[in-house]
Amino acid sequence: MNEYPAEMKQNMIKALELNLGNVSLACKAMNIVRYTHYKWMKEDPEYRKAVKDMENAALDFAESALMKQIAKGNPLSTIFFLKCKGKKRGYIEQNNLEIKGNMVFRADFGKGDTIHTTQESEENPRLDQ
Secondary structure: OOOOHHHHHHHHHHHHHHOOOOOOHHHHHOOOOOOHHHHHHHHHHHHHHHHHHHHHHHHHHHHHHHHOOOOOOOOHHHHHHHHHHHHHHHHOOOOOOOOOOOOEEEEOOOOOEEEEHHHHHHHOOHHHH
């Protein structure tokens, strides 16, 4: 037995569209709990597909807005786009960290944000202060 009419699910899809996929806001607008939405997602393939389609439409909308900002010459939008879409061309921030050997690490973030090997901490007691 379906305790919610199909119309309510359709209205939820519309609420999600209006809120760009924000489940909390859509549920609040529909006066239902988030659990109900996720239950529908799990149990109703048609509802799940409609939600996924709506999420893609929301992404298309956001990409369109980003492209408009890039066209206006907004440097932050351009940088963001290149970091996301231009990775294959080298537009990526990366940190290379190479650790060799068998080391045991101890991290204590109570007094600072430095991570030392256990051996360093034992050899230099000032690291623990």
